[in-house]
Amino acid sequence: MKLSTAIFQILLGPLALAGAVPKGESKITYGGYKAFRVATHNNPAAIKEKISKLSAVTYNIDNREHLDVAVPPQEIAAFEALKLEASVLHEDLGADIAKEGTVAAYEGVSAQAVPSLTWFNAYHAYADHVTFFSDLQAAFSNQSELVTAGTSFEGRTIFGIHLWGSGGKGSKPAVYYHGTVHAREWISTKVVEYIAYNLLTQYGTNTTVKAILDKYDFYILPVVNPDGFVYTQTTNRLWRKNRQTRSGQSCVGTDINRNWPYKWELTNGASTNACDETYKGLAAGDSPENKGLVAFTLGLKNSKGIKLFIDWHSYGQYILFPYGYDCSLKPANYALQSSLAAGTAARIKLSYGTSFTYGPSCSTLYATTGDSVDYLDSVGLAQYAWTIELRPTGSGTGGFVLPAAQILPTAIEQWEGQKYLLAAA
CATH class of the missing domain: 3.40.630.10 (Zn peptidases)
Known part of the structure; x- marks a missing residue:
């Protein structure tokens, strides 16, 4: 349906204009995080297992050739000690987020x-x-x-x-x-x-x-x-999902692009774990x-x-x-x-x-x-x-x-x- 500009703005309401960090949360700056592209050689599960004890943020989901992860500064040495085949995406992820430019x-x-x-x-x-x-x-x-x-x-x-x-x-x-x-x-x-x-x-x-x-x-x-x-x-530059909460779940968000009602019920193309990036x-x-x-x-x-x-x-x-x-x-x-x-x-x-x-x-x-x-x-x-x-x-x-x-x-x-x-x- 067509909306006049004035009505369109009214419908968006105050939530559309919210720019503050949500109550009770702190903005994640990723200062000092180092991001790596890790070769998986078609075995990403093995790589995920090796880095599972780290607080690394996995932010690209590629199940064949590589896994991209951001590692907090206090764990960079531990990550490098794993001797994985990796190249650098960001020397300092927080600094590169700043270089990306402030929201104008x-x-x-x-x-x-x-x-x-x-x-x-x-x-x-x-x-x-x-x-x-x-x-x-x-x-x-x-x-x-x-x-x-x-x-x-x-x-x-x-x-x-x-x-x-x-x-x-x-x-x-x-x-x-x-x-x-x-x-x-x-x-x-x-x-x-x-x-x-x-x-x-x-x-x-x-x-x-x-x-x-x-x-x-x-x-x-x-x-x-x-x-x-x-x-x-406002809070986390690397957030992927929506912000949906669900009763009985502590993790927030659903991957909208794993939620369409066609072949949704199949396995191996999305996650049933609410904490995962591809939660369906x-x-x-x-x-x-x-x-x-x-x-x-x-x-x-x-x-x-x-x-x-x-x-x-x-x-x-x-x-x-x-x-x-x-x-x-x-x-x-x-x-x-x-x-x-x-x-x-x-x-x-x-x-x-x-x-x-x-x-x-x-x-x-x-x-x-x-x-x-x-x-x-x-x-x-x-x-x-x-x-x-x-x-x-x-x-x-x-x-x-x-x-x-x-x-x-x-x-x-x-x-x-x-x-x-x-x-x-």
């Missing part, structure tokens, strides 16, 4: 003015992302509307924007983007915002962009895990965020259908398509998806030389169950359902903590890739 203030724009591209020079607070989309929509009110896809556990609105070209709103198949399902993956928010920005600002001057926006309706949700996103800015929840689709996203998705399916879905993540530089739950399966249009992914990767590389690996999710990276791509493919009936893992690849390049100077290059190369994909699909 957004001053907004005057009525009907287009937000400045300087928005993409820094990271911003959740409330400012809401305002940015409101300002962008107001500047192009004849081609866009603000939309919502439910409410988070803590009461924040999952907001987005709907864009259209000729034929009017809702007249074309959907291109559907999710950003920041995993809270610490800040760059994904900026990338989908950059795509929305360019679709609107270039529509009247760029024939390629006009053709794309005349061909599809776009539904872009930049922060589908708002509670977790806020928590990464108690039942399929039982997180508030997933309930809203499922309803929104089915609304698109039942309207004009979904041409393309992309769940944007970081990091690793991958283009992944179904399936996550079974490494032996490939989608019926596998050859076409592979061709499109190859062309997209080639177009991305033209901008800055950034290389992307592509293929089915499970066999290319690792098994996942209850994930968005498998749901969108099999239930949402999207013709193409992808995950794109953004910069960097890992070692020596920052992991989740991507410097603000890399926001625009990351967004630009993905915009170029999307122009190719959307024209070719």
Whole structure:
């Protein structure tokens, strides 16, 4: 549904504007932590066992080739004594978080003015992302509307924007983007915002962009895990899950991208331990965020259908398509998806030389169950359902903590890739 800017802000409420550290918690600075990429040689369980007695924070989940861990300063010597095959991601994780840039203030724009591209020079607070989309929509009110896809556990609105070209709103198949399902993956928010920005600002001057926006309706949700996103800015930069609490459980959070109600019940692609990063929840689709996203998705399916879905993540530089739950399966249009992914990767590389690996999710990276791509493919009936893992690849390049100077290059190369994909699909 369409919302006026004023009503949209009211619905977000005071929780959307909260910037303080939650009561009873201290901000984790990661000062002096050293982050390593550890080679697993396809035996991650053995590596996890070796580091299990340390207070290391595992912050990239790769079940085949490597494990990324942040080690507190008092345990670095003990970690190094394990003699693991490792390279350094961060000499001082806390210092690199500081270099990533403080969360910048957004001053907004005057009525009907287009937000400045300087928005993409820094990271911003959740409330400012809401305002940015409101300002962008107001500047192009004849081609866009603000939309919502439910409410988070803590009461924040999952907001987005709907864009259209000729034929009017809702007249074309959907291109559907999710950003920041995993809270610490800040760059994904900026990338989908950059795509929305360019679709609107270039529509009247760029024939390629006009053709794309005349061909599809776009539904872009930049922060589908708002509670977790806020928590990464107030308390713990490396938080991944939502902030859902459950009776009888001391650990907080569900991985929204292991909670989709498709193949959720299978094992080995998610965790049943509430303390784990990939905790799947108690039942399929039982997180508030997933309930809203499922309803929104089915609304698109039942309207004009979904041409393309992309769940944007970081990091690793991958283009992944179904399936996550079974490494032996490939989608019926596998050859076409592979061709499109190859062309997209080639177009991305033209901008800055950034290389992307592509293929089915499970066999290319690792098994996942209850994930968005498998749901969108099999239930949402999207013709193409992808995950794109953004910069960097890992070692020596920052992991989740991507410097603000890399926001625009990351967004630009993905915009170029999307122009190719959307024209070719």
